[in-house]
Amino acid sequence: MAQQATEGEFTLDTAAVLAAGEPASAIRGRSPWYLAWRRLRRNYVAFFFLGLFILICVACLLAPVYAKHVAGTGPNQQHVLENVRVNGKLVPVVSSGGIVNGKLTSAIPIGPTWFSGGGKFVLGADAIGRDVAVRLLYGGRTSLFIGIVSSLICTFFAVILALLAAYYGGWGDFTITRFFDLMYAFPVILLGIALGSALAINGFHHWGINIQSGSIWIPTFVISYVLVAYVGRPLRGQVLSLRQKEFIEASIAQGASPFRVMFIELLPNIMSSVLVFFTLIIATNILLESALSFLGAGVQPPTASWGTQIADGQDLIVTRPWLSLAPGIMIVLTVVALNVFGDGLRDALDPRAKVRIQR
Amino acid sequence: MAAFLVRRTIGAILVLVAVTFFVFVIFIVVPGGDPAERIAGKNATPQNIENIRHDWGFDRPFYVQYYKMMEKMATGSLVSYTSQQNVVQQIEQGMPATFSLSIGAGVIWLFFGILVGVISAISAGKFSDRAITVLALVGVSLPIFWLGIVTRYYLAEGGLTSFFPDGEYVPLTDNPAQWFFHLILPWTVLAVGFIGFYGRVLRGNVLDTSNEDYVRTAKAKGLPPKRIMRKHILRLSLIPIITLFGLDFAGVLGGGAILTETVFDLHGVGQYAAQSINNFDLPPIMGVTLYGAMFIVVFSVFVDLLYAYLDPRIRPT
Amino acid sequence: MDRRHRLKWLLAAASFSVGIALIAAACGGGGSSSTTTSSSGSSSSSGSSSSSKSFANFRVAYDTGIDYLDPGLSYTVEGWQIMWNVYLPLLGYKHVNGPDGATIVPYLADSLPTVSSDGKTYTLTLRKNIKYSNGATVKASDFRATIERDFKVDSPGVGFFGNIVGADQFSKTKTGHISGIVVNDSTGQITIHLNAPQGDFMNILATLFAAPVPAGTPAKDQSTTPAPSTGPYMIQSYQPNKIAIVVRNPNYDASQFDGNVPVGNPDKMTFNIIGDDNVALQRVISGQDDYDFHQIPADRLAQVQSQHANQIKVYTPANTYYFFMNTRMPPFDKLQVRQAVNYAINREALVRIYAGLAQPTQNVLPPTYPQYKKLNLYPYNLAKAKQLIAASGDKGMSVTVWNHDRGYDPKATAYLTDVLNSIGLKAKEKIINSAVYWTTIGNQATKAQIGFADWFQDYPHPLDWFDVLLNGERITQTHNNNYANFNDAGVNRQIDTLKKQPTLTATVNAQWASVDKAVMEQAPWAPFLNRQFTDFFYTSMDLSCYINHVLYQFDFSTICHN
16 A cells, blocks of 8 residues: 555545546446346356256257157157167067066067167156156156146236235135135145046046047146145235235325236236246146056056156066166156256345355 | 134044045946946946945935035945945954054154254265255156056066065064065155255255254354254254155155055055056045045144144244 | 245245145044955964974065955955965865865865755755854855855956855845745754856866855955954964064864864964065065965076076966957858968967977867866968968958057067968057956957967866856857857767866866867957966975965965075
């Protein structure tokens, strides 16, 4: 400091003079969204897992490409009596069983060839000689579709119900809350199985909607319906506390229509919660769909989904563990990715989070 | 407070009635095949089917059928469509297994969940916190039934190794040692997801509470950190955990641990529920639903009372 | 909150929980223990002569398939296999291996029935002095009461007795008596009048539905309060989904039965009801149980075979697995299309899909029947199948393949669907819940074109196959068993003629074989395999005493210890 004093005395006035010479930069107000985005951007872990999730989605979308160019078979084509060349040797896709040389053996499908079969049966075959890797990707399409679409539907209705309940109060609120209570009184999986099983028989043909029983829209709707309360109730709580705030009172006093108050004033303020819920609910839905399909109350065969594949592979867990391991690992990876990203999203969006783990 | 209890009790009864009615409607209105035909078997004559329809009351209007079913349930004489087994007896038979599974797993997940939450909160930002968070997230992401299948394959008798017995429930009164060994894997599988979830919730709560003003005051006053943690932070952070635990515990006690019970073949109430649904056997479905809903409703009232006791700021409404 | 306030809350919570507990105890306490014992008579004297190979306890790892332990109601293998040594009908089967086990011999009757020349009257006489397990004597009127009881409890077996005069009337009113059964308690004579001659009536008299129980037995399910028994064993107790215990009948005297019913080796049989196949297998490997009723999971077969090869027995009960093709629905109304399906499926592939434990077949009847003559009308020929489809003009038609969702069966139709697609049809599967599958495809309104079906015999007689499954005159609107709606006048006539034959002579057998061929030439079905099953024992069991009966499979009573 002593050296700088030679420049002349550095007083506050001097600083002011110097500063006045600098070009003024505009003061830009940043929206909370932009701030959240900046926070999120710095969370490399969350972004990595988002990338993982996107990678899985893309791989599953490319299932037909894999089926055609690598494996050479569709998800439902059987190859029971065929042979495949692995490392130069001809191996049956499903071995013959029965009494062979006096020994009782069972017919076993081929195990993972890990690309030494020329891309066929990379993860092995299932009991009907279908390519497991191809079914894994097609199954992923089903599971991801159900997970994402049911989350959209669930979140959409939960938001509407929460807004209606909190805004109108009185009897509307009472009915909607009792509806939520009713849903909470059922263990989720029990209700899911009940609805899934019942609708799987004849499909849903009421109120102008016609869905066939094998369609994947049935598990989609069942899952959305079952989880609406779990998203709706917390959202309703948030909207309720917002409802008391002065700016809402002001808006109503100014004669804003209910629609305006709900969707233009209230909704944007809960949007961050909605986004976080949406992401995390996709994870829950994927798990729920796999559980329902495992129990036979979700996706109906022959449509492949990760849950049905685990169920199919149960019979062969000792000799061909990959039939059940592969879909399970895919589920875990997808759900972990969504959970980590959802966590990161919540950290980024919550302006009041007092502790943020900074990198 | 008396008013609160009365109001909640009435509300509980209404919810139970609504739940059973809802289930009834699902299985009667949604076409699921004529139960009389199913009971009649392969070789039945049309007269036989008519007789069955009349004897079981399937020809009555659906609200009469609902009323009759509730009546039979209250007197304990409700029988299932398949094999005419007494529903209440079957539920009673499944209760020891479900209770053993739930209580054991509940103790494990509450203890470890709190432990995990506290450790990761204390070491927030450090490596141990990150590692625990990752493990917790993986735990929450595992499909329970898949975990069950995989552990049976890798760890149970008849699989790769034989550390544990392979499924099935041994009653406590028959052989306490075997009862314990047979339940280790199911307890672990059921608890894993909850531990991860509770750990993260508790961590969030502790971190939030740590930044409240009164905690800062306490630190400023010079109270030892351990005392602050125990008396001020934890006490408040645990309250939402207790609420969650009450409801989750009620859920599994009431037959919600369907996947664990099915995969390990424990023949508990949850497995009975899943089988009955699969068989479209309405009487046991009603019985189990009512049983499960009762637990949840009772526990939610209890949890509200406990919440009010623990947190002086809350009044139960 | 001050201490007083706190205490109030605590008190509230405590009283609330106590209240709930009291209510729960009051409600739940109603159910009494479900272990009940049957009214056994004097158990002090072991009246029956025990065999030289007797041993104390035969423990079975059973499965959850017991529907009832009431002879009037049970219609599952699990129920029958326990009860055929407990409740003896008037007639029964020899306890031997192989096709000779289908021979009918007198049990409670003293000889085979006398049949009138028009085939409509059966006369039998009850053996003298047969006692129930509770000491009462078996009376002729008990038989009539038993058949009437079957109607009163809405037994699934009443269809078997529909041909008895007066049965239809009784079925409607459930009062009075069945006029077609005439009984005389002093002479012990039983006369049964039929509306029309029926060639398998002796088999029907040998079913458990016709096994006499005392006349006063209540007309409701007696599974947990077992009715007194006439056989070498009696049911001591039954806890559904838990355990069934069967012990020797103290009032059974083997000498009264001309050696037709063995006295049995185990003093006691314990049926532990286990749900999971792997658990059951483990129990028998470790010696916790002596016999595994479950199938050895295909996954473990190699392991079990290498370590316990001589504890395994493989057997083929009388069964046929087939795809039915609805002859009323296009494209299966055309013979060409049905034949194409038969040519297109490779039965060897289907055997592999069933883990190799099966025999391929193209017959309606199973190979264990004396009336079976192996058919090979449709050797595998995919090219010919495609040709036939093209020639029929139905190429590209949509086809829905039906199946239920349990076990290996869905895989069979997954295979079939793929095959149908490869021969030029547009097929897709529809899998529905097992509990409602059979009533769904048995309903004409479903209009099922093609689907999975299987049939396990009720008793060893071709009528149980052709008359039930392929007789055009027995097609019904709902509850139909003839899923193919097969209605060929010539075959119907043959079935009706053969129905009148009271005994299965060599000529009659040959005629049944020709019916089999005639049916398969019309191809309403694509039969594909006869399934095989495994029996697995603990090392302490001596398998030289193993008897597998054509109808009742492994005989629990004749097995012995090392």
